[in-house]
Amino acid sequence: MSLPSDIIYLKNFLRDDLRKLIVSEIEIFMTCSNHFGDVSGYVDNSFNWYSPPSCEALMLNLLPQIERSTNLKLYPTYSYARVYKKGSELKKHLDRKSSEIAVTCCLERTEPYEFHIDDGTTVHSFDMKVGDVLIFPGRKYYHWRNKYYGSKHIHCFLQYVNADGDLKEYKYDTRPYLGFNYEFTSEQVKNEMQEYYK
Numbered sequence: 001m002s003l004p005s006d007i008i009y010l011k012n013f014l015r016d017d018l019r020k021l022i023v024s025e026i027e028i029f030m031t032c033s034n035h036f037g038d039v040s041g042y043v044d045n046s047f048n049w050y051s052p053p054s055c056e057a058l059m060l061n062l063l064p065q066i067e068r069s070t071n072l073k074l075y076p077t078y079s080y081a082r083v084y085k086k087g088s089e090l091k092k093h094l095d096r097k098s099s100e101i102a103v104t105c106c107l108e109r110t111e112p113y114e115f116h117i118d119d120g121t122t123v124h125s126f127d128m129k130v131g132d133v134l135i136f137p138g139r140k141y142y143h144w145r146n147k148y149y150g151s152k153h154i155h156c157f158l159q160y161v162n163a164d165g166d167l168k169e170y171k172y173d174t175r176p177y178l179g180f181n182y183e184f185t186s187e188q189v190k191n192e193m194q195e196y197y198k
Contacts, residue, residue, distance in 0.1 A: 006137050008069050008070070019131055025054045026156075048080070050079075050080055055156045056079050088145075098189065100137065102135070102157065104128070104134045105157070107154040109128075111153070117141050118143070170189075173185050174186035
């Protein structure tokens with residue numbers, strides 16, 4: 001089954017040395033954090049990190065390639081890292097406004113953990129391998145992961161908005177610049193998060 005033109009699957013896209021560097025940063029921070037809450041409320045039993053420095057840098061550096069892939073001029077909004085653990089489940093959802101174009105990157109895995117996208121006609125399932133990248137309109141298509149029975153699956157998410165579209169005000173997720181944490185987003189974004197993920 002062919003994919004819609006706005007779902008782009010890039011296999012073995014991330015260089016191994018770059019991927020390992022990002023994984024190291026995430027694991028160092030995870031080890032140092034006794035507790036780190038998931039503000040989305042969607043994924044229990046997982047480690048979550050808004051705006052990891054290496055992921056913010058990756059989002060910025062991949063911008064030209066993501067623009068070519070989508071044929072859009074884009075603004076970066078925010079990045080996010082998640083470590084899925086046994087029992088994790090990503091509920092079926094649409095993304096918030098800052099995630100008009102979503103990019104999910106498989107950084108490391110111990111077992112397969114399929115990612116599903118419903119385009120309204122067909123459910124597409126992706127067994128993403130290490131280094132694979134998936135680009136899709138996060139507000140257009142419902143997407144999810146079922147319960148995870150493996151031990152560890154590490155992803156980072158890079159989010160963008162159309163620079164010429166209705167959501168361009170969400171550039172940097174309304175933060176002063178990339179790298180700032182969630183507390184620096186506008187009240188509009190904070191309110192959206194509270195309402196959207198109840």
